[in-house]
Amino acid sequence: MVQQERAARTRESLMRAAAEVFAEEGFVPATLGTISRRAxxxxxxxxxxxxxxxxxxxxxxxxxxATLHRIxxxxxxxxxxxxxxxxxxxxxxxxALEQDIVVRAGFQLVxxxxxxxxxxxxxxxxxxxxxTLLHTARRQGxxxxxVSPAAAAAAVVAATVGFAALGxxxxxxxxxxxxAQYWDLLLPRLTPHPATPPAPAAPAAPAAPAAPGVRExxxxxxxxxxxxxxxxxxxxx
Numbered sequence: 053m054v055q056q057e058r059a060a061r062t063r064e065s066l067m068r069a070a071a072e073v074f075a076e077e078g079f080v081p082a083t084l085g086t087i088s089r090r091a092x093x094x095x096x097x098x099x100x101x102x103x104x105x106x107x108x109x110x111x112x113x114x115x116x117x118a119t120l121h122r123i124x125x126x127x128x129x130x131x132x133x134x135x136x137x138x139x140x141x142x143x144x145x146x147x148a149l150e151q152d153i154v155v156r157a158g159f160q161l162v163x164x165x166x167x168x169x170x171x172x173x174x175x176x177x178x179x180x181x182x183x184t185l186l187h188t189a190r191r192q193g194x195x196x197x198x199v200s201p202a203a204a205a206a207a208v209v210a211a212t213v214g215f216a217a218l219g220x221x222x223x224x225x226x227x228x229x230x231x232a233q234y235w236d237l238l239l240p241r242l243t244p245h246p247a248t249p250p251a252p253a254a255p256a257a258p259a260a261p262a263a264p265g266v267r268e269x270x271x272x273x274x275x276x277x278x279x280x281x282x283x284x285x286x287x288x289x
Contacts, residue, residue, distance in 0.1 A: 066108065067111045071112045074160065079109060112161065116174055126144070135195075149215075149219070158172075159213070180205075182209065183204075183205035186242075194244065196241065197244065
């Protein structure tokens with residue numbers, strides 16, 4: 053049991069060291085010698101656990117994917133409404149990209165490469181989860197009309213990757229205030245707004261009272277309803 057625990061710790065150290073080197077140098081320039089020295093083990097010990105550099109990269113990606121699944125599962129457990137669930141998962145993923153070198157390296161390894169025989173598309177997995185969640189929101193009437201779940205998911209993934217890239221050199225991009233401002237801009241666009249009821253008709257204005265001395269009826273010069281001009285003079289024979 054002690055030997056198994058030691059082997060597991062060594063494997064974890066190697067994977068984390070590989071993630072650090074991949075994140076700093078990229079996959080192609082990274083060497084097994086650099087990774088083994090970073091982990092504090094011999095190259096022979098590295099080969100005991102991992103056949104080659106590709107195997108190390110796949111282990112980093114698998115660990116990153118497991119973290120992504122944990123983040124989305126916890127968001128679903130704590131939020132019954134789709135849009136708050138999306139915001140919670142997005143913030144948790146960005147926090148992991150900032151704090152966890154394995155997650156950050158896993159997302160950086162995404163992309164076509166000759167060594168990738170069975171790649172784990174982390175960005176694709178994140179985008180599919182977001183799109184599925186937004187489809188659920190639309191079925192529940194919780195997504196604004198005219199919003200495409202696919203287009204909105206692409207926008208969320210682009211923002212996630214962009215914040216993570218910018219945050220590597222400027223931590224302010226991953227600050228709670230910046231993320232809150234982002235969701236304050238996005239969520240109102242995704243949230244349906246109740247229809248505004250028509251304004252009630254204005255009451256008819258009361259009729260103005262007739263002027264003193266004016267009879268009701270047809271008005272106008274010589275018409276009925278005009279005030280008399282005094283007694284009529286008798287006609288001359």
